[in-house]
Amino acid sequence: MSADLTARLMNLADATVSHHVAQLAEAGLILTRKDGHHRLHRAHTAALDLNLADVVRGAVSAPTPDDPYRDRVLRAFLQGGRLTTLPAQRKKKDVILHEPVTLFEHGRHYPEAEVNAVLGDVYAEVSTLRREMIGLGVLKRERGVYWRPAPPDPPAA
Numbered sequence: 001m002s003a004d005l006t007a008r009l010m011n012l013a014d015a016t017v018s019h020h021v022a023q024l025a026e027a028g029l030i031l032t033r034k035d036g037h038h039r040l041h042r043a044h045t046a047a048l049d050l051n052l053a054d055v056v057r058g059a060v061s062a063p064t065p066d067d068p069y070r071d072r073v074l075r076a077f078l079q080g081g082r083l084t085t086l087p088a089q090r091k092k093k094d095v096i097l098h099e100p101v102t103l104f105e106h107g108r109h110y111p112e113a114e115v116n117a118v119l120g121d122v123y124a125e126v127s128t129l130r131r132e133m134i135g136l137g138v139l140k141r142e143r144g145v146y147w148r149p150a151p152p153d154p155p156a157a
Contacts, residue, residue, distance in 0.1 A: 024041075100122045
């Protein structure tokens with residue numbers, strides 16, 4: 001549905017609807033495509049299919065490689081494979097944190113010095129990056145040993 005049609009149906013100003021549509025698109029909750037002079041919007045069902053229990057547990061899936069939001073975030077915060085700054089917004093930070101974890105093998109255990117060396121090639125503030133990755137659950141730690149957890153099983157159909 002276009003923003004101008006939505007504005008008419010809801011008796012709101014076009015600018016108000018456009019503002020909120022832009023916020024929903026930035027949050028990755030809607031997808032937008034151009035159709036002539038109009039932009040058409042639809043729900044991004046993959047982003048909306050999360051349930052509250054998954055969000056609370058941190059079981060949010062990694063961004064998919066074909067996600068346009070992911071691409072925008074990576075272009076904005078990575079330069080030459082290095083992270084320029086860690087985003088403040090949680091959704092953007094989650095996208096960024098799913099990238100360096102791919103440098104670690106599933107099932108392999110790493111001493112902290114090796115983790116620091118790998119992450120140091122990505123970002124200068126290694127301890128911050130490491131702590132954020134652990135907080136998101138994409139990297140695990142116990143007694144100075146780190147590992148990348150196995151990917152979750154796909155939901156039953």
